[in-house]
Amino acid sequence: MKRRIRTVIGSKNCDDPVIDYKETEYLEKFLTPQGQILSRRRTGFCTQCQKQLKTAIKRARHVGLLPFVG
Amino acid sequence: MTQIYETMVLLDNDVVRADWKKAKAIVTDTVAKYDGKVHTCRRWDERRLSYPMKRKNRATYYLTYHEMPGDTISGFLRDLELNERVLRYMMLKVEECPEEERKLAAEEEGSDYEVPAPPEDDAIELPEEGEGDATMDDVPTDVPAEAAATAVEPAKEG
Numbered sequence: 559m560k561r562r563i564r565t566v567i568g569s570k571n572c573d574d575p576v577i578d579y580k581e582t583e584y585l586e587k588f589l590t591p592q593g594q595i596l597s598r599r600r601t602g603f604c605t606q607c608q609k610q611l612k613t614a615i616k617r618a619r620h621v622g623l624l625p626f627v628g
Numbered sequence: 629m630t631q632i633y634e635t636m637v638l639l640d641n642d643v644v645r646a647d648w649k650k651a652k653a654i655v656t657d658t659v660a661k662y663d664g665k666v667h668t669c670r671r672w673d674e675r676r677l678s679y680p681m682k683r684k685n686r687a688t689y690y691l692t693y694h695e696m697p698g699d700t701i702s703g704f705l706r707d708l709e710l711n712e713r714v715l716r717y718m719m720l721k722v723e724e725c726p727e728e729e730r731k732l733a734a735e736e737e738g739s740d741y742e743v744p745a746p747p748e749d750d751a752i753e754l755p756e757e758g759e760g761d762a763t764m765d766d767v768p769t770d771v772p773a774e775a776a777a778t779a780v781e782p783a784k785e786g
Contacts, residue, residue: 580672617718620718621638621716622638622679622716623675623678625679626679
């Protein structure tokens with residue numbers, strides 16, 4: 559039987575402004591303790607919002623605001 | 629054709645604490661050198677880095693919005709890359725400079741602005757390059773000379 563993951567973290571409307579890489583406290587919610595980006599299934603984001611999230615996290619990692627690992 | 633850019637530059641804290649104006653000039657002068665026009669520039673924050681960069685654990689984040697002709701971008705980025713005081717940079721295209729940024733930058737422009745004091749955990753830094761390497765001076769003096777020589781001798785192949 560397939561296990562259902564009920565924990566959905568995201569709460570973003572697609573009309574909201576683009577996710578900014580400087581909002582590190584917000585972005586940290588979408589990372590695992592190992593620093594991986596959560597899947598769309600876990601975040602509850604639509605495709606476009608998940609893509610924004612991915613870009614913002616990768617930018618934040620580049621400037622050292624978020625870790626690549628751990 | 630000019631385009632507005634948002635550039636985040638990570639500056640070495642040693643320069644920032646020695647002279648804030650000199651640290652600001654690293655970015656603003658480079659923008660001016662390549663026919664750019666600075667809209668706003670301000671100290672965004674001073675933070676512990678998530679991972680060390682150029683053997684530094686902390687850096688000052690300097691955020692600037694500027695416009696620049698497209699054909700000078702490569703030279704601008706090259707200058708930032710070659711500057712030893714710039715730990716890292718990121719340049720993004722934006723449609724306009726946010727109004728909030730203008731207000732915050734105007735507050736910082738005042739003559740009475742002082743860079744906030746570093747936090748208590750600021751002193752923790754990585755050792756300088758070569759500090760941890762073993763040298764002949766590290767060999768204890770009470771060890772016989774022959775034993776000391778073999779201790780630092782590299783292992784022979786085969």
